[in-house]
Each structure stands twice: as structure tokens, then as C-alpha cells.
Amino acid sequence: MNKLQGESLNITKQNINRLKELFPEVITEGDKIDFEQLKTVLGQVLEDQHERYQFTWSGKKQAILGAQKPSKGTLRPLIDRSKNFHQTENLYIEGDNLEVLKLLQKSYNGKIKVIYIDPPYNTGKDFVYKDNFANGVQNYLELTGQVDAEGNQLSTNTESNGRFHTDWLNMMYPRLKLARNLLTDDGVIFISIDDSEQEKLKMICNEIFGEQNFLAQVIWERAYSPVNLKKNFSESHDFILVYGKNIHGLESNGLKRTQAANDRYSNPDNDPRGLWKSSDLSVGPAIEKNIYEITTPSGRKVMPPSGYSWRLNKEKFEEYVNDNRIWFGPDGNNVPSIKRFLSEVKDTITPMTIWKYQDVGHSQSASQSLKKLFHDKAYFTYPKPVELVKRVIELYSNPDSIILDFFSGSATTAHATMQLNAEDGGNRKFILVQLPEKLDENSEAFKDGFETICDIGEERIRRAGEKIKEDLDETKLNVLDTGFKVFQLDSSNIREWDVDFDSLEDRLDLFETPFIESRTQLDIVYEIMLKQGLELTDSIDCFLVKGMTVYDIGNGTLFICLEDKINVNIANAIIEKWNHYGRETSSVVLSDAGFAGNDTEKLNCIELLKGAGYPEENILTI
Template sequence: MDNKLSGESTDLTKRNLERLKELFPEVLTDGDKIDFDQLKTVLGEAVEDKSERYQFTWHGKKQTILGAQKPSKGTLRPDPEKSKGFDSTENLYIEGDNLEVLKLLQKSYNGKIKMIYIDPPYNTGKDFVYKDNFRDGVQNYLEQTRQIDAEGNRLTTNTESNGRFHTDWLNMMYARLKLARNVLTDDGVIFISIDDSEQEKLKMICNEIFGEGNFIAQIIWERSFAPINLKKHFSESHDFILCYAKDRNQLICNGLPQTEELLARYKNPDHDPRGPWQSDNFSVGPAIEEKRYEITTPGGRKIYPPDGRCWLLTKERYQEFLADNRIWFGEDGNNVPRVKRFLSEVKSTVTPMTIWKHEEVGHSQSASQALKKLFNEKSYFTYPKPVDLIKRLLMLYTNSDSIVLDFFSGSATTAHAVMQLNAEDGGNRKFIMVQLPELLDEKSEAYKDGYRTICDIGEERIRRAGEKIKQESAGIDPESLDIGFKVLRLSSSNIREWNTDFENIEDELDLFESPFMDERSELDIVYEIMLKHGLELTYPIEVFEVNGKNVYDIAFGNLFICLSDHIDTRVAQSIIDKRNEYGIETSSVVLSDAGFGGNDSEKLNCMELLKDAGYPEDNLLTI
């Protein structure tokens, strides 16, 4: 037995082949080769086999799809010093290229994210667009964070003079949305902010990735309310927020709470024991003959429905409503009849409209002012989104324990909104923020104040917002609020990659005295193993010692890791004892291969001891 831990993220192509094999085993031949003729036969008329068909394509689309499915060789390294409440928080802030990060999250968070909100570059000609390199994504990311390309040239914004202005943006978005869909729960939803620059193209790629049938709405948000008179034709005052479900049939909208204004409309002038009510029109159109009849008011007035209309109910049902005191003729009993709608019987929430006014959810200027106030009147971000805007999205589609992802985190408004809503309704929503650590301009106010990257500002915003929310929270135990976050940084793998350069074989063998990269901590390696095992990165990690050797206990015995030197059967027995304390049948064990110091006999004894204790061979790995 020698199960080696893979140094790559989930292979999406392999996973897709496995799913296809489960559905149609007859279409695979010669191992993992697909017989497309056989697949067409199985699918019958569902296959489009004509050269002329409707499709949306552009240069590089195929490479983008293949690149998105290519496994990442990177990892996420924990940074306890930059974190807040590292050991207890269930929130994540990840510094890195979101394409590589999404690849790395595929296994740990597949089908676990209830809501995604992103505010990507709008492609206005001034936006920094990610230049993806599918050959080595992590190296590409490291180059981008220095703001230079592989040849040392400075990276520039995606200007309109670029011959592939729209193409570059589409390739960037398509790959990321393709991966984002995988991490959504079956009843999950994604919201994407955009303006007119790429709105129609974004909708087309979303229709392709999520399916036209899963389009929910295109919200119009009034981001400004004062006209800009310098504009030649129109002064744009809105942005769009596209909304798609992973599966529309499973998506549930929570609705919005009734406003004080709406509740104030319910009164009880006749002291009805059923409580407050408001009256509604009793006539409807068009006219139906059986619902056109004479009604005599308590005051003796005889009334017919207006021309072209009829009463809401048949005569028989009207008599039932009348007997049940559900018809209102006004205080003097002589008005046109109206039906009583009781507050206790109506929906407790309101279905949202698709136009969101700035009075309801804020606007760009109010968001800028609020963020400026949080940073002691320092202005670090232009045009951040209002907290109330994101909070409304959260209210509509998240549950109290949902995980929320934003992989274009920017100023971290989404994290702020999650903490704010938790403080208001007692929820325990968790956030995952992902942001490329773009270097700040040395002339900027933020740089002069000691910040070096956008991530530095975003993390500080979460710290300040969390403390402010905690101080202002009412009716909820402040200690129950999770206002912390665990910082992780995208990096190359902690595990050395074997280089089959036989001219330097002696140097390679010297390097492989340890399989781990230099200057990497045990905690770095533990987090990489968690990723490869598909464990959430906020699961608790405990450490216990066995004769001076650290054994990491992840998620209450779900996974045990020992990376120390001189591993022996005492380590294996301690792992078995700890598992038995938890009362679980089995778990997984990862041991450092170098930790046995070449003692194959001791390694075999450890593995046999674990197998005798009920560990399946597939659950025992070395690294």
C-alpha cells in the first residue's frame, strides 16, 4: 500500500467523465474515450447535428472552457497574523487570483454556497482585466500581483483600443462563472452587478452556463439621482444586477419584510376580533355575467358593479363573506362594498420589485460616505456598493446558516453586509471573500496611510465594520457574533513537484529528502491536505502530542495528519484511540512518508495497525 496524496485540485474533466460514465456507460470506449456517435444515438433527437445553429462564441472560448477545467497546482496558505479570530471564526478572506482560488475550492465547497454576489470589472476601458495563463495559473497570479507580465512588462487596463476588448472580458468572466456554478447549492443563487458596457453579453454567457430557464430577474438599481449635465445625451443613473438560480425549481425567495408604511394601512375601525385589516376593491374586470348582481347596503342603497366589471365573488360566496363580516360598506354603511383583508391572514413578506430606488437601498454617494466615515474620513475606494443593497439580496435568498461567496471582493461590502444582517436577525451566515492583492498606487491616500494592496484595505474594513456592528448590536449577545475572518493566501503547492530532468538527478534526489518546499510550516501543509480532502477550511483543528510529535485532528476526528520525523506505531495507536473517543467508525489518516526515515518496516506496521482498527486502505495516505 502506498497511496500518495495528489498535489493538484479537483480534475473537473475527470469528474465530468465519471458522471457521463454513470449516466451512459455504453458511450465510453478504450478507457475514457467518448464515442460521440454512440452518445448521439443514446440522446436521439435531443442532439443538434446541423452546422447552422444559434450560438454565442468568440475567440478563445474553447481554450477558456478547457482552461477552467484544468486542475490547479496551487494551494491556500493560512496567515494567522493578518487574520482576526483565526482559531474560532468561520469566515474566510482569500488573497489571490479568483480563477485559481475557485479551482481550489471545488472539492471543499462543491454544492455548499447558498448565494454568490460579485461586482466584477464593468469593462469601461479603464478596468484591470485578469490575463489568464492556463499553463501555470499560480505563476501567472504571482506575476500579476507584481503588476508585470512574464516578460517584465507592466500590465495595463483593458482599453477600448485593444483589438480584443470584449473578448478578453468574456474569457475572464466565462471561466469564473463556469466554476462558480459548481459551488452553488441546488437551491442557490448568483447576483452579478454590471452596467450597460457588457450587460447583454453577460446575460448571454449566463444563459449558457446557468440555462435560460434559470434566469430570475434583472434588477435595476438607482445608483445615483442627480443628473450630470456634462453628459451629451443621457446621464446614466442606474446599474443592473443579474440574478440566476442554479435550479429555478428549487429556489425559494424569502421575500422582503413588511414596511412600517404598509403595516400602518391596517386598522380596526369596527373592532373585529380577528384584528387589524384593510379594505380592498370588490369589483374586478372583465365582466362575468354570473358575478353581476345587485347588492343592497346596510343603509338600503342598491348598487351594481360598474360597466365592464363585475363583483369579485359569486352571489353565493358574497353571502358567505357578508355573514362572516368580511364585507365593509364604510362607517355609515352606505358606501360601495369592499372586501376586508386581515393582517393575520396576509403574507408576512412582500415580493420584491425589479426597480430598487436609492431611498430603499442606498446609492453610490451614500456608500462612499459611509465607508469614508468608517476610515476616519479617509477616501480609499470609489463607487463601493451600499451595505443595504447587498443586505437586501441576502435577505431574499439566504438562510440563517448560509455560506455567501464574493470572488470580486473589492472593498468587502459583502462581508460587511453579512455581519450586519447576522446582528439584526441573529443569523450565523458565513462569508468567503476572494480578492486579487492588486498593488496600490504609491501616490494614493491609502498607500500613504500604510496600505499596500486592495486586500489590506478590505481586511481592515471588515475589522472596523465588525467592531462597530458589535458595539451597536441590540437584543443580540455581541459575543455570539462572528466578526472574525481567516486570511488565506494563494501560493504554489507546499509539496515539491518531481522534475524528470535526468541531467540533474542527484540534485533532485537531494531535494527530495523532504517532500515539502522550504520555509513552509506544518500548518501550511495541513491546509493543503484539507483542500485535497474536500474539507471546509473553517473546520476546527486541534493538535495533540505523541512523544513530542504533533498530530493534527481536523473536524473532530474526520482527518488525522502527522508530518513529524520518526513516526512509529505509537502515533498510529494514538490516532486510533482518539477516533474511538469520538465514537466514529472511521476517518482518514495522512502521514509524512519522509517521517518514517526510510524505515519501510515501521511504515508497514503503522499501516497494518490502522487497517486492523477498521481503516480502509483508501483512507490511509502518505505525502
């Protein structure tokens, strides 16, 4: 019987397998790569010069390797902190986003349609994660003060430390590398940033996502008045970098047409085709064949402006005149223009790259809205406006898309997702990840009972969901999902085999059960789901077999039994359930300790499952 792998997706092994599929001849014994053979296959186009165009910094190689190092951690469910835990499809995860992104690689690879993140801007006042790639979960526990860390706490990244930009780049690179894997082929990532790291962020995004997949650098007008204390310039904007995973065939949903845009259309000549507006007939640069004289109905002769030509050639222009699509003004004496009918334009507007605060809000309006939600308490400084993030989601998501934000902060992304679902009837799901940073004990939020940023974020989602439902039609109340499952990053529920010959007898006693004390069966079930690549929102049902619990995950996708006295009755019950669902594939995970050393019983279970059609690789022990 195969052992369940205790790590997250091994990205290095995955990359080797992909290379093996493309060029099997370059893989040698032991899955080593023959680079000389690879050069031959690629036609000697590899760059081997010592001087080349590249963007590098101290620690970059370690950051790349760190992103590929599997995590041995897990995500534990916190039902008491959740809302509608057993019904909701939304996730809120407390933990270091690097480790969480690793743990999501199997379950959500290629499933996220839109990622929006608002990472630390590196202004000298921001927290920047200090990653320990050797043991990411232990590093996370130390940073959040959950274990004795000899004073190792989060600190601000100040320019005086000598590695100001380097620390920030080493934080961002591996997280963006992992995030790309999670995007669908037509997925898009939006990243908020300011001038502090904008150019460096764009360079690492060009490397990770590809220059050809750059979509836009949006300018968001975040302030509406100058700060006169500034000596030179008062910054009034932030940037939002936008990249697609694969720009080929990618197209924005566009923005909904506003009434103001429609009001620009009229019908002064009572055209039976309805409302229209005029559009310039001239265009530059000039095309020689489209430069010709036009005589207006009043007899006036006109030519295109110098350096311009008409948009239409002479024959096409005559067709437009005959179809009453050319407007010469009420007196027939104007320079001709083209009539664009409202009934013929698309329902959406292509977004421009400058987003005005009148359309998507500004920092002060966002702060005031959040303050109002918390009964006039200001717990966050400079949160992003809901309308801003809602536009981000609206541009590229589908009604059933998954939205990810792994620097979730004040949880605006959750608020925006629920708000958009309420407006258009969608069923988008959100996944939020946030480090539970300790709040200052002198802060207003701490005095009001909030200990971490996560406490505030979760409460914000609760309050926002209820506020949205207050304004919602009763027929949609039961459809809108305003709940969220809370998970917490932690060390694995399963003990690692650590050979210490000085305490071997004690260690053997521990391994009567492989599970950590105080961990529940549900903790273990979710860890198995992650390691098997199932989504954390897949259904979990239970059935009893002679008093023993069997977990049925995803309607027969996976069966788990963690009981102490597993026997053939369990195997037969699983087979019966599997046949009931009629699934082609399914997996079974059984507690190895549950057989209590009875190898005959274990063998009988395996043979029963194999005889029923289970492939041997789908029968696992833990």
C-alpha cells in the first residue's frame, strides 16, 4: 500500500516532468538533465555569455529555489472563527502567504481567474516578510509569536538596514512565482504599488509572467487635493500593474455602460434606427487613396485636414451617404461626420488606464466607508476602495470565478466580491490570505478586543456581508454567499520520522499513532485533501460502519478512514458507496496504525479495493 505524501506539490519535480514531456531525450538516469543535449535540441540558442541583459540582486537564486521547496505544513480549520462554515465556498486563511501559496498548489493549480494584491509598498514603514526557506512553517510561527523565537519578530524594512530593495524583492519574487501557477490560462493578476518599487516590480513581473503578457499600468487617482506641506510634488496616484498568464486570446469584459455615456447619444434627424452620435470622419496619419474632395449638400467643398485622410475610401463613403450614415449638420453645411448608433455599439466600454476617483473612489472615501462599517472606528489607514477592487474583479472574472488576494489586509477584496455578486447575481468565490500580525496594544482596535489584523479582516467580512444583505432583494438572500471558512497555517498533523537513537524507545511509543496529539480528525481530513489536490470547499460527508467513521469527500472523489480498528467492513462499505456514485476514479486513504499491525486485514482490504476497480496507486495509507 502506498504512503500518502506529506508535502505540498514539488514544483521542481513538476518542472522536470514537463521538460521530460517536451524533450524526453534530455533526461538521463535519475531524472538528471543533460544540458549539452538540451543545447542541441534547442538549436544552440541558449545564452551563454557572461554579460547579458538581466535583473538580479543578492538572494535572488535562493528566492527562486525557496519558491520551489515543498511545504510540510497544513491548514487547520477554525470553525468557531468562521461564518456558515459547512455551507460557504469562501476561504479566509491566516498564515504566511508564501507557505499558504505552496499548500494551495495542488488544489488550486490553474483555477484562479483573478488575483488582486496590495503588497507592502516598501516605503520604510512597512512590514516585509523575512523568509526562512529551510522551515517556512516554523518561521511563520516565530514571526507571529506563537513559539519561543528568541525575540525574532516582524519589523519594518528601513533603508538603514542596507538591504532595503533586496529584502523587498526577495519577499515578492517567490510569492509571484507561485501565484502564476494558480492562474487559469486566461487568468489575470492586478498588483497595487506606488513609486517606491514600481519599476522593480515591473521588472520581476516581466520575468515571471513574460513581457508579452503585460496588459497595462493603470494609474489610480487616490487623492483629490494636494498636500501643501510637500516641498516639490504632492503624489496623487498609485499604480496597478496588470499581467495576464497568457495574453493570446485574452479579452477584458469591459465596463458597464453608464447612463452618462448613453446620454451623449441623440437623434436630431429622427433616424428610424434610433439614438446616435457623430464621430470624426478624418483620421491620421494620412492614407493617400483616402484623400479626396467631398461636396456637402449645401454645395460646400471640403478636404481632410493637412496630414489627415478620410476614414473611408470614396466608394465606402458613398455607401454611407446612401444609407444615411453621414451627418453634414442640420443645415447640410458642416464637415461630414459618421453616425454611430447606440443600438449598434457593444454593451460595455473598454477601460482606459487612468482611473479617476470619481469612478472608483479615493483613499479618504475608502477610509470613511470602512470607519462607518465599524461604527466610526478607524482601524485601518489607507484601505483600498470597494469600487476600485470591484472594477478589477469585474473586468476579467466570470460569474463563477475564484478570486485570490494573498495580501488581504482590511479584506476589501472579500467585500468587493460579495458586492459584485449581489449586483449581478454571480457566484464568485474569494480566497484571502493574511499574516496574523499582532496589533499595537495601544491601538484603538486592540482596546476594542482585536488582537491581530486577521481579527479585524474577518469581522469586516461579517459586517460587510450583513450590510449587503440589508440592501438585497429577498429573493436573492439565500443565494448570496456571505460566509467564509477560516483556516490557520500550522505544522503538519502527522509526525515526521526523526531517528534519534538516544531516545529511540520513546520515539517508537509515539509512533503507535502517526498523528499529533490535540489534532482532530477534521484537521487531518483537510490536510489529506490538500495533499491529494482537492479544494478546501469540497463537500465532506460522513457515514458509519459498525461505529467507525468514514469520510466521503467530494461525493466519492476521496474516502478517508482514520479509526483504530480498520477491517474489511470498511473496504466493503467504501466500495458500495463508490458504486453508488458511479465515479470512474476515486481514492482511498486509511490510517496505517488503524490496522494495529494486522497485515492480513490490511492485505484483505487492499485486495477487495483492487478487485472493485481501484488502481493500486489510489489506495494510500497515512
